[in-house]
Amino acid sequence: MxxxxxxxxxxxxxxxxxxxxxxxxxxxxxxxxxxxxxSPNFMQTPNIIAILQAASVNxxxxxxxxxxxxxGGIDLSVGTxxxxxxxxxxxxxxxxGMPMPVGIxxxxxxxxxxxxxxxxxxxxxKVPPFIATLGMMLILKGLSLVISGTRPIYFNDTPGFTDIxxxxxxxxxxxxxxxxxxxxxxxxxxxxxxxxxxxTILGRYAFALGSNEEALRLSGVNxxxxxxxxxxxxxxxxxxxxxxxxxxxxxxxxxxxLGYELDxxxxxxxxxxxxxxxxxxxxxxxxxxxxxxVLANGLRILSVAQEWQTVVTGSIIILAVYADxxxxxxxxxxx
Amino acid sequence: MFNRRTLLAAASAMAILxxxxxxxxxxxxDIALISKGFQHQFWQAVNQGAEQAAEELGVNVTFEGPDNExxxxxxxxxxxxxLAREPDAIGFAALDSQAATPLLQQAQEAGIPVVAFDSxxxxxxxxxxxxxxxxxxxxxxADHMAELIGGEGQIALxxxxxTSRTGIERRDGFVNQIExxxxxxxxxxxQYGGGDxxxxxxxxxxxxxxxxxxxxxxxxxEGSAIGVVNGVTELGRDDIVVIGFDSGAAQIGAIRSGTMAxxxxxxxxxxxxxxxxxxxxxxxxxxxxxTIDTGFYWYDASNIDDPEIQAVLYE
Numbered sequence: 001m002x003x004x005x006x007x008x009x010x011x012x013x014x015x016x017x018x019x020x021x022x023x024x025x026x027x028x029x030x031x032x033x034x035x036x037x038x039s040p041n042f043m044q045t046p047n048i049i050a051i052l053q054a055a056s057v058n059x060x061x062x063x064x065x066x067x068x069x070x071x072g073g074i075d076l077s078v079g080t081x082x083x084x085x086x087x088x089x090x091x092x093x094x095x096x097g098m099p100m101p102v103g104i105x106x107x108x109x110x111x112x113x114x115x116x117x118x119x120x121x122x123x124x125x126k127v128p129p130f131i132a133t134l135g136m137m138l139i140l141k142g143l144s145l146v147i148s149g150t151r152p153i154y155f156n157d158t159p160g161f162t163d164i165x166x167x168x169x170x171x172x173x174x175x176x177x178x179x180x181x182x183x184x185x186x187x188x189x190x191x192x193x194x195x196x197x198x199x200t201i202l203g204r205y206a207f208a209l210g211s212n213e214e215a216l217r218l219s220g221v222n223x224x225x226x227x228x229x230x231x232x233x234x235x236x237x238x239x240x241x242x243x244x245x246x247x248x249x250x251x252x253x254x255x256x257x258l259g260y261e262l263d264x265x266x267x268x269x270x271x272x273x274x275x276x277x278x279x280x281x282x283x284x285x286x287x288x289x290x291x292x293x294v295l296a297n298g299l300r301i302l303s304v305a306q307e308w309q310t311v312v313t314g315s316i317i318i319l320a321v322y323a324d325x326x327x328x329x330x331x332x333x334x335x
Numbered sequence: 336m337f338n339r340r341t342l343l344a345a346a347s348a349m350a351i352l353x354x355x356x357x358x359x360x361x362x363x364x365d366i367a368l369i370s371k372g373f374q375h376q377f378w379q380a381v382n383q384g385a386e387q388a389a390e391e392l393g394v395n396v397t398f399e400g401p402d403n404e405x406x407x408x409x410x411x412x413x414x415x416x417x418l419a420r421e422p423d424a425i426g427f428a429a430l431d432s433q434a435a436t437p438l439l440q441q442a443q444e445a446g447i448p449v450v451a452f453d454s455x456x457x458x459x460x461x462x463x464x465x466x467x468x469x470x471x472x473x474x475x476x477a478d479h480m481a482e483l484i485g486g487e488g489q490i491a492l493x494x495x496x497x498t499s500r501t502g503i504e505r506r507d508g509f510v511n512q513i514e515x516x517x518x519x520x521x522x523x524x525x526q527y528g529g530g531d532x533x534x535x536x537x538x539x540x541x542x543x544x545x546x547x548x549x550x551x552x553x554x555x556x557e558g559s560a561i562g563v564v565n566g567v568t569e570l571g572r573d574d575i576v577v578i579g580f581d582s583g584a585a586q587i588g589a590i591r592s593g594t595m596a597x598x599x600x601x602x603x604x605x606x607x608x609x610x611x612x613x614x615x616x617x618x619x620x621x622x623x624x625x626t627i628d629t630g631f632y633w634y635d636a637s638n639i640d641d642p643e644i645q646a647v648l649y650e
């Protein structure tokens with residue numbers, strides 16, 4: 001562990017990442033196997049698609065949250081930020097009648113700007129990330145309501161907008177696998193984020209910020225600027241989530257989003273990312289989001305009462321983090 | 336280490352399987368209700384009515400709804416999971432009809448009858464809609480208002496919003512009845528407070544200050560009605576006739592203490608009961624009426640303890 005904090009060497013990183021993935025992945029497989037045995041309705045193509053659809057928005061939000069959490073921060077504004085971006089897309093597409101690519105670009109730009117702002121509060125004004133993003137969460141919630149006039153904005157004038165998340169390009173090529181585009185977008189976003197974390201200097205500094213910010217500063221790196229860049233990157237991914245949810249609902253629902261940040265954070269920790277920063281993988285987060293979606297769907301298929309669904313989900317989160325902690329302790333003991 | 340991991344995973348899987356009730360019994364009918372909310376008392380009362388019908392008719396009913404009425408996507412996920420379960424019928428109270436249309440079409444193609452409840456679904460897919468007749472309910476409130484203020488004078492309305500179906504219907508039902516039957520009553524103000532207690536309080540105070548001769552105010556849902564009571568109390572205007580809608584502890588308290596003259600209550604238990612009953616009838620291929628009026632009642636200090644009223648009130 002200390003080897004990582006002092007020097008984020010690629011060998012060390014890969015080894016821990018491998019173990020994290022395995023653990024979360026084993027959990028996902030166990031859940032899928034368990035639900036398949038318990039109900040013949042679980043392992044059906046339409047249901048698997050429903051699960052992937054449900055995982056896509058939370059997954060994209062969780063990828064954004066992972067980037068911030070790796071730097072030792074937290075982003076509570078991803079849920080309402082997503083809504084804000086969807087509303088911006090609604091204003092640009094429906095109220096201003098612009099073509100679809102402009103609306104998509106506007107939503108991602110809006111997310112990037114809000115991320116830049118959060119990052120600036122954290123890095124330059126030294127407001128703790130929890131507080132800075134709590135403030136942003138409320139600001140973005142309020143702005144979404146103001147801009148939309150507290151009414152949902154429908155995308156009826158933009159044909160093809162719903163296809164962004166609910167259509168299936170894969171299904172058009174291979175009819176047997178009608179994978180919704182939303183899931184493809186989740187995998188694409190995860191792939192890009194994973195590449196940035198693992199292969200670029202921005203990713204390296206993100207881990208360094210989380211494990212030992214002071215050391216990074218002392219080595220002459222402009223840590224503030226890199227931190228702001230990570231928050232902005234997270235914000236742009238939140239913009240993608242905004243497009244996805246708007247497309248799925250064919251509307252920007254301005255009151256939505258509060259509480260979604262906690263689901264995203266849950267997916268991140270189930271995926272083995274430490275809230276202390278300096279550690280984490282995007283693949284783990286995606287698996288975490290899938291675990292949450294499988295769990296919610298499977299419990300519903302089994303007709304488990306809603307009260308108990310929540311209890312089970314909470315228990316799984318604690319169990320997952322505990323199991324991960326055990327693994328770390330053993331890894332540390334083993335040297 | 337790998338053993339331990341698999342053990343943990345297996346243990347959690349077993350725990351979940353153990354939680355599943357015997358829902359797979361194939362001989363009893365399985366009906367999935369997807370509501371607009373879950374933990375709110377109104378929805379729990381709907382759930383109670385659904386369970387009552389399930390017991391009487393010998394069917395299995397599940398009841399689910401999102402944490403709040405903005406979570407349209409969560410409701411869609413619930414509907415998708417319910418469909419995958421292949422229930423014999425679905426009861427659905429749409430948060431956003433448009434977002435749910437593809438899934439409802441799926442249900443129709445699969446031959447699963449859909450019964451809409453509460454605010455209904457804007458679509459021709461549901462075989463029936465079990466809901467309160469809000470127009471008629473608000474008209475009854477108007478009749479009581481007219482009687483209590485002596486058939487003449489100025490009144491005002493505090494409504495939750497001008498976009499939702501319940502907001503529009505209760506406003507129009509009340510206003511139409513006053514205009515049609517009570518020419519000496521003047522509606523001086525109709526304002527919207529989002530059903531929020533505080534906002535409705537402020538609105539009420541401004542209406543009262545602007546119209547010193549005002550005789551009565553109608554609050555069109557629980558939040559609005561409580562706001563009206565608060566506004567009247569804060570200004571010390573105990574001469575104002577306040578009429579509310581729905582129930583809840585605060586409103587029941589205001590009626591008992593005399594701050595509120597009375598209120599209209601819907602019949603949430605009836606909504607749940609009729610939804611399940613209509614679903615069972617539809618499964619059995621029986622004729623189901625397109626709209627099922629689940630009823631409403633006027634209640635005030637004189638009849639609040641009647642068993643008939645107590646059965647439909649929620650704290």
